[in-house]
Amino acid sequence: MITITVAAALSSLALVTQDATALRASPSDSAPAQAQLWQGDALEVRGERLGYLQVWDHKRERGGYVKATQVRGTEAKEADAPELLAVLRFVKDTPGAEALGIAYAAAYLKAAPAREIGPEPFDAIGTMAERLARRASSRNTTPSTTLSAHLDGVGAYGVRWVNVERDGAVQLCYDGEAYGRVLAMPQATPEQQARAVLGLTRHDCIDPGLKPTEREARDQWRAGLLDKLSPAAMATLPEWTKNKLRLRRAGVWSSLAFAQARRGEAAQAAGQRAVDELAGVRATELAEEDQAEYNDAAIRVGASRWAAAPAPVGTPDLTRRPTLVTQAGEPGETCLLLVDAQHDAKQPLLRRCTWGVVWLNSATVDPGATLLTVAVQPLATWRELWVMRKDGAQGWTLDVLPPAPGNPLGADAGYVEYAGFAPGAEPKLLLAREARTEGRWSRRFEVTKLPTLTTDKFASTPQILAAFQRFQDAGWKRGTVSLR
Template identity: 50%
Template structure:
């Protein structure tokens, strides 16, 4: 029965790692057994014929109690709707929930695990297997396979719901499949991100799988990746809670032994670790932790990214690789120790930083005539100011500075001298709503009127990388290309330090 399966699923998944070989067998199911719906919009009718009144429309994965047989129909009882009726035998799979049937159920679960669109059915079949299998079996490799499959079904269903195109038919099916999953105790969280809904699996099965001794490296890797999806971090989490979550994600990923994984899966773990450690470096810098700790987190992020083998990177993972690279690039200045403030000489500006309001960092531009009490320019931010990135052009009329307001999003501040005095302009990675991106200084063009900028960003679902010649006044782009070799002025005047350290040329 549906209520029995829902209760059993929660109990068995929670206790799978502690079930001993001598554990008592699970309760036996009724003589006529149960039936799992295998077709969407299967009709529950009042009589065993096609023209009979339709009582309800059923969806794949729903479970019914079998109470009899009539012609090619089964007489069933739907505990969720508290309604009986008849359903075609071809629209369901009968299950006896006995230990003898467990291997066959697991074989079907394995097949459905690789079938997109059958997630609700897979969850129902997995629940049936968990009831049918013995305690000894659930504590072993087969139990780990079942819990792995459950996590895969739930995570894939959440991804489908998040990326579904608008449409009444698809929306109705997805909503029904989510309801079926919820009926088995599989929970989802929903967040609003940029005007759309992000659906994420709560992750109970994945967490349990990581604690199961019988789980292999590939299963642990899939569970860890499901638990650490960056798009499934609650955007409304306070900063201190987000830092705790990032530390937990790093610990989860550390439990995965990448040595024996297939190349593509090993790459995914490396990319996710790079993203998480990049986030950790940003959060530590924002909390004003010691520079060595921040540098260590950033170094770990870079090490993980360098562990990605491009030769074993499938096309569907290119977007994840680019996102990981941008998140690491956003914190790469943590690897460069901030130099001691230089003494101001003449009219050439020097950068200083000082605390502002709680949580703020203020950037001051001073020279020999204008000290910290009356600076040439003062601007404050709640972002992380990477002071080591500050660079001044030869003419002393502009200063470029990297400032990171968000995880994976680093802007370029340009402090420039104008007729009215010194001004601060901000060049973002893209004009779109912040998602992931980096805008970085790449060199000064002699003459004091232009600079070189490398930008890459993902916004509104699109990824773009460009190399630009930017006019200092107004930060307008004069020339742009996606291939740095196609821009001779960029080739000639690019900063050697930028070329040596940047990830934009990967």
């Protein structure tokens, strides 16, 4: 809960407005510094002398003097509430002023009568706390004493952080308490609700160590929040905010589709919802700052897109070409079997087991029945391509192609998929890959040599690859999200 407990009973309050403000032993620039104060720190005012305020710092439990020009005083009474709210409105969108803004929000909440407090101060607190956490976790931010002091300082006002460890680094996230208050207030505007929902449903603030059942429950909760806005409320939002909500929904529903498929349940509705939400994004109205989330949502949907496709029906004709069937392995494990007219499930041509989801509806066979591919998804944001090839000397072999070429272990999300087959003296496999590696997004289309599976040519767009122009698969072109 947002509070101003450090000065709850004070008659006069001063908020520090400048970083690295010295708390001195006497009202003089040459006096020893007792402590270093930071933007947003709250001080009790006990007197004034020679252009300095005599103050007591309850957080550090020490007193001293600060220059009057480095703080702003307030009685934090009902009459001061309009002025405090006006300052909050001024600083809430100023990067670097989050600690000061949260201090003013806390002072306003103390001064204003309960009947007049609406969602605005909580919306501002959530926005500033989330921005502060993002800056602290950004790869482009240089660690500094100032930033650390701001993070510690806002804790005095009830702002709490959640540490999420991922890939050897710690992601700092706001716990969302103020956003929860916004959603609980019926007078909240659609834009305030949208900001709260987006702040509470971030993908990067989910603990990767959650058990599958816990992760699915969390995704169900996020999906419910994202659907909290009524169609009428959605209609009033600017298009770029609608895009943000669609992108977040696409990512959440793709995760739910994977979870349902892994349990053996029908996942087509969830998968289609993810595809529809991504398709609903108006790229011309996409803010530049949201491009990274657009690519991230596309990777998430691309990884689970086969959930939206109908399951294979009918009995395959084994007299013409080999096919794939699945068989239960260890608990939670699926075994993939390659069979034909002469080799049934008891004596398959090839057998490989996986803990991931095998999308049988993605299976493709080349015209010569010597190459078969299938999509296998071990994680919600990771889909591989299993390539089975017939070798006269060795029989059938299997290779697993990861989403990221070169250094697949550095990728944290992605998918690779079959895009077509180019016959000829030197047959080639067409692939589409999209991945996020160490925070950088990449998308490429490849022409891969068979049987070595080495890349012959690649490009960022398929239009400049002759093999794609002639041999790309119509089904792939119709269903892929890589051509968005």
